[in-house]
Amino acid sequence: MESTLKGLRDGESVLDLSPRSTVSGGVEDIYGEDRATEDQLVTPWTFSVASGYSLLRDPQYNKGLAFTEKERDAHYLRGLLPPTVSTQQLQGKKLMNSIRQYEVPLQKYVAMMDLQARISTHYIIKIARCFGFATQERNERLFYKLLIDNVEELLPVVYTPTVGEACQKYGSIFRRPQGLYISLKEKGKILEVLKNWPERSIQVIVVTDGERILGLGDLGCQGMGIPVGKLALYTALGGVRPSACLPITIDVGTNNEQLLNDEFYIGLRQRRATGQEYYELLHEFMTAVKQNYGEKVLVQFEDFANRNAFELLAKYGTTHLVFNDDIQGTASVVLAGVVAALKLTGGTLAEHTFLFLGAGEAGTGIAELIALEMSKQTKTPIEESRKKIWLVDSKGLIVSSRKNSLQHFKKPWAHEHETVSSLLEAVKVIKPTVLIGSSGVGRTFTKEVIEAMASNNDKPLIMALSNPTSQSECTAEEAYQWSEGRAIFASGSPFDPIEYKGKVYASGQANNAYIFPGFGLGLVISGAIRVHDDMLLAASEALAKQVSEENYKKGLIYPPFSNIRKISANIAASVAAKAYELGLATRLPRPQNLVKNAESCMYTPVYRNYR
Numbered sequence: 001m002e003s004t005l006k007g008l009r010d011g012e013s014v015l016d017l018s019p020r021s022t023v024s025g026g027v028e029d030i031y032g033e034d035r036a037t038e039d040q041l042v043t044p045w046t047f048s049v050a051s052g053y054s055l056l057r058d059p060q061y062n063k064g065l066a067f068t069e070k071e072r073d074a075h076y077l078r079g080l081l082p083p084t085v086s087t088q089q090l091q092g093k094k095l096m097n098s099i100r101q102y103e104v105p106l107q108k109y110v111a112m113m114d115l116q117a118r119i120s121t122h123y124i125i126k127i128a129r130c131f132g133f134a135t136q137e138r139n140e141r142l143f144y145k146l147l148i149d150n151v152e153e154l155l156p157v158v159y160t161p162t163v164g165e166a167c168q169k170y171g172s173i174f175r176r177p178q179g180l181y182i183s184l185k186e187k188g189k190i191l192e193v194l195k196n197w198p199e200r201s202i203q204v205i206v207v208t209d210g211e212r213i214l215g216l217g218d219l220g221c222q223g224m225g226i227p228v229g230k231l232a233l234y235t236a237l238g239g240v241r242p243s244a245c246l247p248i249t250i251d252v253g254t255n256n257e258q259l260l261n262d263e264f265y266i267g268l269r270q271r272r273a274t275g276q277e278y279y280e281l282l283h284e285f286m287t288a289v290k291q292n293y294g295e296k297v298l299v300q301f302e303d304f305a306n307r308n309a310f311e312l313l314a315k316y317g318t319t320h321l322v323f324n325d326d327i328q329g330t331a332s333v334v335l336a337g338v339v340a341a342l343k344l345t346g347g348t349l350a351e352h353t354f355l356f357l358g359a360g361e362a363g364t365g366i367a368e369l370i371a372l373e374m375s376k377q378t379k380t381p382i383e384e385s386r387k388k389i390w391l392v393d394s395k396g397l398i399v400s401s402r403k404n405s406l407q408h409f410k411k412p413w414a415h416e417h418e419t420v421s422s423l424l425e426a427v428k429v430i431k432p433t434v435l436i437g438s439s440g441v442g443r444t445f446t447k448e449v450i451e452a453m454a455s456n457n458d459k460p461l462i463m464a465l466s467n468p469t470s471q472s473e474c475t476a477e478e479a480y481q482w483s484e485g486r487a488i489f490a491s492g493s494p495f496d497p498i499e500y501k502g503k504v505y506a507s508g509q510a511n512n513a514y515i516f517p518g519f520g521l522g523l524v525i526s527g528a529i530r531v532h533d534d535m536l537l538a539a540s541e542a543l544a545k546q547v548s549e550e551n552y553k554k555g556l557i558y559p560p561f562s563n564i565r566k567i568s569a570n571i572a573a574s575v576a577a578k579a580y581e582l583g584l585a586t587r588l589p590r591p592q593n594l595v596k597n598a599e600s601c602m603y604t605p606v607y608r609n610y611r
């Protein structure tokens with residue numbers, strides 16, 4: 001059985017990988033300084049203990065008014081703070097009060113980003129002051145405390161939909177660099193650029209080239225908001241230490257004319273490099289990442305255009321620990337929702353018929369994982385399972401007569417059928433029980449489409465995955481109204497509960513944010529060195545198991561995000577278990593209780609006491 005999702009193929013061995021060199025004393029020489037010969041260049045990093053004024057301005061250690069009396073004495077803070085000693089809880093309450101006063105979501109986003117920061121240098125703060133920006137003292141632990149404690153309220157602020165608007169306006173709202181920018185200018189020097197990042201023990205990198213930012217298209221260098229947002233969730237939702245997370249944007253130019261002509265655009269002002277030039281830069285990047293951080297750093301590809309996404313995943317899946325969130329993470333979360341929905345719709349996975357609007361990364365990724373799971377359940381070849389799944393792209397239903405002109409990832413879905421040009425017609429002839437939107441085009445699930453789904457099914461499962469909200473294939477209100485309250489609905493970006501004929505309908509959020517933080521944590525805690533499709537299935541199963549009877553009663557097919565840390569710990573444990581089972585884990589011996597192990601490894605943002 002061969003799956004297009006797979007990084008490492010069945011039976012492929014990884015045991016021949018040589019361990020990383022260590023220097024005497026057993027401490028890993030992560031940066032290779034000790035191994036470097038005299039003619040090799042090293043970075044002269046120095047470390048100092050922050051105190052006084054600089055301690056207050058160091059986001060990793062700042063506690064603001066929560067510095068205790070003892071700490072104020074010990075760290076030269078007397079007089080630099082007013083007399084009150086506050087608690088983190090009270091600080092959080094105060095900040096939430098002020099964030100809630102902003103009516104515009106983008107203002108809330110900027111306020112949150114002002115609080116968070118990895119890079120702390122005096123000069124950046126001084127520059128910000130020169131330009132009159134209201135610099136709030138940055139406090140990383142408070143940022144994560146807020147995000148964790150108010151996850152349902154703040155997720156739409158730091159993530160979809162607001163992060164989409166933030167990326168669109170990134171040039172104007174840009175205050176200070178977050179993450180690493182690697183552009184064509186850095187060709188030949190990427191390893192040196194990585195060494196400029198102040199943290200050394202990186203576990204997770206989220207990288208984009210900005211070409212397909214949510215459903216908003218090519219936003220070039222301004223796509224940086226996505227890796228930054230995803231990694232904030234890695235920490236808040238999955239418990240990966242902030243210092244172990246590295247957001248990266250690869251800037252090869254943009255084809256977005258508006259940005260190219262925008263005086264505030266922060267990226268390279270040239271059209272996108274493609275072909276050899278593009279792949280050489282990406283290859284240098286992937287090589288440098290492994291050289292700098294070793295075999296076990298996870299590289300999550302995010303929001304690349306599909307013309308590159310599939311190729312990068314296939315190419316580096318056998319040599320690096322890589323994961324494409326849009327192809328694989330989305331697949332895992334949607335499969336979980338579909339499996340959970342079976343409790344409400346009845347029938348087995350193989351008894352359902354699936355129709356997708358959109359046959360790109362998300363659409364074909366999900367389709368393939370559903371087919372894989374179906375095959376495992378029914379013990380039939382994947383080619384048979386694929387026949388239960390149909391996809392529509394911008395040219396209509398994918399059918400065998402179109403095969404020669406299809407991109408490679410669409411070919412497995414070119415079934416025998418006459419041509420069908422519209423989604424509505426496809427719904428009428430295919431009669432799907434499940435309709436999934438992954439087109440990036442808003443309002444494409446029209447009244448007629450939803451009505452057709454509702455006339456064929458007692459409980460049609462409708463998933464409008466496209467982000468941000470403006471690109472959602474339909475709204476929650478439309479799904480419930482047009483199906484007369486019978487639809488089971490979930491969407492990529494959140495919708496508020498709606499009332500229809502006196503009943504309140506709350507819909508779930510089918511977003512890969514349920515999967516990637518726990519998935520990554522599972523890879524990190526097991527020391528996995530490759531991603532395998534079975535790990536995606538394990539993560540999906542772990543998520544589906546977290547849906548409670550109470551959730552089902554409300555028509556929900558996902559658990560609430562308020563439980564996400566517990567959910568992530570369970571996903572991490574299942575992924576780690578699979579890594580051990582497949583011989584892909586390097587952290588030995590295997591802990592007995594993987595859930596407890598995952599929980600104990602999770603970062604918590606409570607303030608630490610300073611001596």
Ligand SMILES: NC(=O)C1=CN([C@@H]2O[C@H](COP(=O)(O)OP(=O)(O)OC[C@H]3O[C@@H](n4cnc5c(N)ncnc54)[C@H](OP(=O)(O)O)[C@@H]3O)[C@@H](O)[C@H]2O)C=CC1
Binds near residue numbers: 214441492
């Ligand atoms: N909820 C979640 O967790 C996730 C949501 N997404 C969302 O899914 C959307 C798509 O992402 P992705 O798959 O990576 O994008 P791709 O560009 O890879 O795929 C888009 C697909 O939609 C098709 N399409 C575009 N316009 C139409 C149309 N009018 N009618 C029918 N089909 C159309 C394209 O057709 P063609 O091939 O002919 O051009 C293509 O097959 C984005 O909005 C993204 O935000 C993505 C990942 C996760």
Ligand SMILES: CC(=O)C(=O)O
Binds near residue numbers: 213214303511513
């Ligand atoms: C959620 C996500 O990854 C996307 O919309 O691209």
Ligand SMILES: [Mg+2]
Binds near residue numbers: 214302303325326
């Ligand atoms: Mg994405």
